[in-house]
Every structure is written in structure tokens, then in C-alpha cells.
Amino acid sequence: MPKGKRKGKTGAALKPRMEVIGATSDEDSLNDNVSVISGFSESKSVMEEGSDEVDEQTQEEVFEEKLREAIDSLSQKSAQGRTSAFDLVAKAFVKKCIPDFVTDRRLTLTDCIERSLKKGRGLEQAVAAQLAPLLCVQLGAGEHAEEACRELGPAMLLVAHDASASLQARAKCCWAVGLCSFLSGGEVADTVGVMRSLETVFRGSYLKGDGTAPLVSPEVAALHASALSAWSLLLTLVAPGDIYVLMSGHANTVFSPQLSQLSELLDSAHLEVRLAAGETLALVYELGRAHHQDFSQDSTPLLAEKLRQLATDSHKYRAKKDRKQQRSSFRDILHYVEDGDPPDIQVRFGQEMLALDSWCRKKQYDAFCQVLGSGMNLHLTENDLVREVFELGDRLTPLNLAAHKQSKLERHLMNAAAFKARTISRSKNRDKRSAVMSV
Structure with a gap:
């Protein structure tokens, strides 16, 4: 090999070492007993020890800085820029639980959301409505979340009933006002008032006077399904005794919708409306039966027959995926209405488990999943408000992956032990196979 190439390669290999030595203190550089290799490895080990902590702190600072910039962009002049900023803030609120950071900026966020709901159009109103419940969830259990919900509720209801607004924005506002009202912890009269307002939206899917289903577009059906889903979420806050009186026809006051009207929604041509109606009926029966087992016994056989038809639907004009989901x-739903079998779902997150053993609990969990998405497990672990809703108690430990991360030595020992056990097991099996072959 030519000497020139060999010399250049050796010089390149020594360059990092020289830089490391130059970065040491004068006392170390005067120590003749420290070799180049040992000095390099010693410096490297010191860097590795604090690298995880430094990286985590740096990532946190970068995250907060980008979030500050996104919040500042919520008030820019460009509608497209505001829309993008709302989307970025919403994604950040899903990714991390930062109640202290959000509390310091709650007034700015509330003002920006309210301004976009009132003066914005189309997609901007939709993303602003999407951020509203996320803001309340981030603020956690306390007066700040309740205050934000009460301030944003009227603006969202105004958009939900605005015929000139886009259907997407109206649907987002219906769902957001339902969840915000659920989180606000207001008076029962206020909750019932919001439910009545939502009912005026989805009543457009009731059967017409001649008993036929109305013809509505998929966008309008999505609006009706969103309003009905928000209505059913607020239904979980009503006392079982009140549901028994109001929904069984024993009350003199007019409460809408009744069971017969909810059953009409099962005849809708759109899957979203049918699913929301079926879920609402299961909630009504669960709450009514919690007060007394004879709730709506007369209408149960007819409803069960309609549910059975939907549970065995094989019409080819429906999409295969829709038929399977339906x-x-x-x-x-049929098993519960007929036999009283509640849901039995277990959600594991970290070292804890959440049991969804009722339709009310399942509805509340699905509502938070719709808002938090992939961040649901994180907020179940860290968010005090979410833990309070699902009665999980105080947090066990803060979610700190760096603290729970195993060292290299621990991982090596565990892998070695697993390899040894696997080798012994395989050796025994080989011995048995050998014995069988010899016979």
C-alpha cells in the first residue's frame, strides 16, 4: 500500500483524539501518565452519563419554544396561518400534558379561540372548535377549566346553529360544546339547556309524517350524528331517577327526544346516525334500569326486533366495512337490551388498568379518545382531570421514561439469563427427541 495513503488515514484517525485532549484542563494535559486512549474513553463516559438528562431537557425547551411560536401565530392576519397554528397547538396538547404551561396562557388561548369562532370561516372555525375541549382538558381539574368551558360554550353553540356556517364547522362545534359542557361541571339546568339545543340540530333525522326517513346528505348526517353523540355524552350526567321519569312518559313536562323518536333514528340511511342512535338507546336503558328494572318493558320487544335486524343486516347495497361495523x-347493544349484559372492556396503560364495565363509562372513554387520540394513555397517566373523571385516584408516578430506562448492564444481564434458560430448555427437548429416535 502506498505510504501517502497510509499516512493520511492514520492522521485522520488521530484527529478526534487530539481534539478531545485539547479540550481537557491544563492539569490533565500535564499528566504524563494519562494515555491518549484512556483520556478519550474517560471523557466519553462522562458525556454519556449526562447525555440523557441533557437531551431530555433540550427537547423540552425546544417543544415549549415551538409551542410559544404557534400560540403567537393564532392572532396573525392570515386565515390560513391561523388555521395551521390551531392545528399545531392541538397536536402539541395531544402529545404532552403541560397544565402549568397552558394555565399561564389560558386567557390568550381562550380569546383566540373565541375570536376565530365568531369571525373565522370554514376550516378555521372547525380547528378552533377542536382546540376548545383540548384546552379544557389541559387546564385540568379546577376553576380555570370550568371558566374556559363557560366562556367558549355560547360561541360554539352559535356556530352550531348558524345555517351559513360550513357543515364541518357546525359538526365540530356540536361535539366540542358537548364535551366542554361535560367538563365544566355546571348546574343540571344548564346541562339540560345544552341538550335541548343539541336536539334541535339532530331532529332533522327523525322520520317524516308519513313514516319515511328524510333524505339528507352525508355531510348533514355527520352533523346530526355529532349532535346526537354530544347529547348522549351529556345524558351520562343526568340522574337515573330523572331518566326513568322523563323517558318513560311519566312526567308532565315535555322532554325530547323520547324513546320512540330515538328508535326512529335507527331507520336512517347513514351509518353514523344509526350507530349514534343505538349507543344512545343503550345509555337510556342502562340509566333507566339503574332506577328500576321495569323501565320501558312495553316497548322493549319491538326495539329488540329492530336491533336484531341491524345486528344481522346483510344488504348488499351497504358497504362491506359498514355492514361489519354495524x-x-x-x-x-342487543345483548344489553335483551339480556342486560354490559360491556366488558379493559384498557391497560402503564402499570394501571381502566375497566369499562358500563355504557356510561364506555361513552365517556370514547369521547376522550375522540379528542385526545394517540395521547389518551398519556393523559390517563398524567392528567388529573382525566383521572378524576374515570375515578383513577392520584397518579402513581410521573411518566418519566428516562427514570425507568434500564441501564446497559441490566439489559445485558437479563438477556444473558434469558439466553441461558432458553438453551437449557432446548437441550432438554433435544435429549427427549434423541431418546424417541433411538427407540
């Missing part, structure tokens, strides 16, 4: 959902 049959799966309505089988569970």
Missing part, C-alpha cells in the same frame, strides 16, 4: 356494534 353488526358488531348492534350485537352488543
Whole structure:
């Protein structure tokens, strides 16, 4: 090999070492007993020890800085820029639980959301409505979340009933006002008032006077399904005794919708409306039966027959995916209405488990999942408000992956032990096979 190439390669290999030595203190550089290799490895080990902590702190600072910039962009002049900023803030609120950071900026966020709901159009109103419940969830259990919910509720209801607004924005506002009202912890009269307002939206899917289903577009059906889903979420806050009186026809006051009207929604041509109606009926029966087992016994056989038809639907004019989802959902609803079998779902997160053993609990969990998405497990672990809703108690430990991360030595020992056990097991099996072959 030519000497020139060999010399250049050696010089390149020594360059990092020389830089490390130059970075040491004068006392170390005067120590003749420290070799180049040992000095390099010693410096490297010191850097590795604090690298995880430094990286985590740096990532946190970068995250907060980008979030500050996104919040500042919520008030810019460009509608497209505001829309993008709302989307970025919403994604950040899903990714991390930062109640202290959000509390310091709650007034700015509330003002920006309210301004976009009132003066914005289309997609901007939709993303602003999407951020509203996320803001309340981030603020956690306390007066700040309740205050934000009460301030944003009227603006969202105004958009929900605005015929000139886009259907997407109206649907987002219906769902957001339902969850914000659920989180606000207001008076029962206020909750019932919001429910009545939502009912005026989805009543457009009731059967017409001649008993036929109305013709509505998929966008309008999505709006009706969103309003009905928000209505059913607020239904979980009503006392079982009140549901028994109001929904069984024993009350002199007019409460809408009744069971017969909710059953009409099962005849809708749109899957979203049918699923929301079936889920609402299961909630009504669960709450009514919690007060007395004879709740609506006269209408149960007719309703069960309609649920059975939906649970076994095989019409080819429906999409295959829609048929599968409908049959799966309505089988569970039918089992509860007929036999009283509640849901039995277990959600594991970290070292804890959440049991969804009732339709009310399942509805509340699905509502938070719709808002938090992939961040649901994180907020179940860290968010005090979410833990309070699901009665999980105080947090066990803060979610700190760096603290729970195993060292290299621990991982090596565990892998070695697993390899040894696997080797012994395989050796025994080989001995048995050998004995069988010899016979």
C-alpha cells in the first residue's frame, strides 16, 4: 500500500483524539501518565452519563419554544396561518400534558379561540372548535377549566346553529360544546339547556309524517350524528331517577327526544346516525334500569326486533366495512337490551388498568379518545382531570421514561439469563427427541 495513503488515514484517525485532549484542563494535559486512549474513553463516559438528562431537557425547551411560536401565530392576519397554528397547538396538547404551561396562557388561548369562532370561516372555525375541549382538558381539574368551558360554550353553540356556517364547522362545534359542557361541571339546568339545543340540530333525522326517513346528505348526517353523540355524552350526567321519569312518559313536562323518536333514528340511511342512535338507546336503558328494572318493558320487544335486524343486516347495497361495523356494534347493544349484559372492556396503560364495565363509562372513554387520540394513555397517566373523571385516584408516578430506562448492564444481564434458560430448555427437548429416535 502506498505510504501517502497510509499516512493520511492514520492522521485522520488521530484527529478526534487530539481534539478531545485539547479540550481537557491544563492539569490533565500535564499528566504524563494519562494515555491518549484512556483520556478519550474517560471523557466519553462522562458525556454519556449526562447525555440523557441533557437531551431530555433540550427537547423540552425546544417543544415549549415551538409551542410559544404557534400560540403567537393564532392572532396573525392570515386565515390560513391561523388555521395551521390551531392545528399545531392541538397536536402539541395531544402529545404532552403541560397544565402549568397552558394555565399561564389560558386567557390568550381562550380569546383566540373565541375570536376565530365568531369571525373565522370554514376550516378555521372547525380547528378552533377542536382546540376548545383540548384546552379544557389541559387546564385540568379546577376553576380555570370550568371558566374556559363557560366562556367558549355560547360561541360554539352559535356556530352550531348558524345555517351559513360550513357543515364541518357546525359538526365540530356540536361535539366540542358537548364535551366542554361535560367538563365544566355546571348546574343540571344548564346541562339540560345544552341538550335541548343539541336536539334541535339532530331532529332533522327523525322520520317524516308519513313514516319515511328524510333524505339528507352525508355531510348533514355527520352533523346530526355529532349532535346526537354530544347529547348522549351529556345524558351520562343526568340522574337515573330523572331518566326513568322523563323517558318513560311519566312526567308532565315535555322532554325530547323520547324513546320512540330515538328508535326512529335507527331507520336512517347513514351509518353514523344509526350507530349514534343505538349507543344512545343503550345509555337510556342502562340509566333507566339503574332506577328500576321495569323501565320501558312495553316497548322493549319491538326495539329488540329492530336491533336484531341491524345486528344481522346483510344488504348488499351497504358497504362491506359498514355492514361489519354495524353488526358488531348492534350485537352488543342487543345483548344489553335483551339480556342486560354490559360491556366488558379493559384498557391497560402503564402499570394501571381502566375497566369499562358500563355504557356510561364506555361513552365517556370514547369521547376522550375522540379528542385526545394517540395521547389518551398519556393523559390517563398524567392528567388529573382525566383521572378524576374515570375515578383513577392520584397518579402513581410521573411518566418519566428516562427514570425507568434500564441501564446497559441490566439489559445485558437479563438477556444473558434469558439466553441461558432458553438453551437449557432446548437441550432438554433435544435429549427427549434423541431418546424417541433411538427407540
